[in-house]
Amino acid sequence: MFNLSYKAQRYLILFGFLTIPVVLSLMFSYYPAFSLLYYSFTDWTGLGWEMHWVGFANYKEVFTRPEIFSVFEHNAYYFVGGLIQTAVALFFAVILTGKLKGRNVFRAMLFLPYVLHSVAIVIMFKNVYHSEYGSLNLFLQSIGLGSWQQEWLGNPHLVNVSLAFISVWKFFGLSMVIFIGALQSIPADLYEAAKIDGASGWQAFRFITVPSIRSVIEMMMILTLTGALEAFDIPYIMMLGANGTDTFVSKTVDMAFKFQQAGLASAMAVVLLLIVMFFIFIQRKLLFRGGE
CATH class of the missing domain: 1.20.5 (Single alpha-helices involved in coiled-coils or other helix-helix interfaces)
Structure with missing residues (x-):
């Protein structure tokens, strides 16, 4: 050589x-x-x-079996939870980017759930949601709200909300850290100039912060959408699809390994890929066309 x-x-x-x-x-x-x-x-x-x-x-x-596409109704809970998570993560990112004492400690505490393994998180929340000795029901009883106690994983109207909350809790820290990185890239001179001109905190956030991190918000929306469509680990480990908690991915896994219909499961995987690509295209072309 x-x-x-x-x-x-x-x-x-x-x-x-x-x-x-x-x-x-x-x-x-x-x-x-x-x-x-x-x-x-x-x-x-x-x-x-x-x-x-x-x-x-x-x-x-x-496309002709209604029980296959009907599970997208369960995925919708994760999408709504992801939207709430994104908004709250941006709120905390703005707070923790400012001059707050001990902000690094708060950042670490809020990011910690993302580091935990999904199995460990499921074990934790099984103890939280248990109908008899769960910490959530015990807490409600201790503050005089015993009438609010529920079978959080047994009630078909609440189980998907409960599982979506676990997903929000786990990925909240990651969204917050991404927003913090984006906010720190905004020049401080812009905020100082806005303050001199008499702009309020809300006006600075609306006209400086949001336009400056528009591409990051777009990315987070895409991650929220794809994450909701591909939700699998937490609901599958927690419930194994019982009580109306199966998602499209868990349905695909069951079709391949439980019912031994790998061909049909492969078609479901391809359909899911096309659906994800379609919604990403719609999102980029319609919702964020003003940024191009």
């Missing part, structure tokens, strides 16, 4: 560094994706390699 010219060495090094990530991407991203697409047109059971081509039969079944 040392006998090669500098230009040849440079191209060889660049080729070597580019080849490895491209090969890994082809092996672990594109090949599984194209395999998933192929399986969606077959009746593969997920066991062995015996499969038959069925064309669009799996996709027809996805």
Whole structure:
């Protein structure tokens, strides 16, 4: 190699560094994706390699079986929770970006839930939501609100709200840290000039803060949407889809591994990908077209 010219060495090094990530991407991203697409047109059971081509039969079944698409109603709880989470995270980010004593301690405390594993969080909240010895019902009783006690995981009208709250609690810290990073990039001179001109705190937030972090807000909205559509770990670990808590992803997993219909599950995964891409396109073109 040392006998090669500098230009040849440079191209060889660049080729070597580019080849490895491209090969890994082809092996672990594109090949599984194209395999998933192929399986969606077959009746593969997920066991062995015996499969038959069925064309669009799996996709027809996805769109004609009401119990498959009806679970998106459960995903809606996570989307609404994500919107609330984003708004509250921005509020706390504004507060913790200011001159608040001990702000780093508050940042660490609010970010800590995101570091915890989903299984540990489920165990924690099972003790919170338990109907007999759960800390939430005990707290309500201790402050004289015993009539508000509920079977938080047994009531079909409250169970998805309870699970969505867990998701909000877990990912709140991440949203807050992202907003803090965006807020710290705004020049302080803008706020000083606005203060001199007599602008209120709300006016400074509306006309300086929001336009300055518009792209970050857009990203958080996309993450909220995709996170809601792909909700899986917390509801599946907590309830295993019982009591009307199954989401589209958990339905897909059950279809593949419980009912051994990997072909149909692959079609559901492709449909979910198309739905996510469609909503992201609509969001970027309609909601945020003014920023382009």
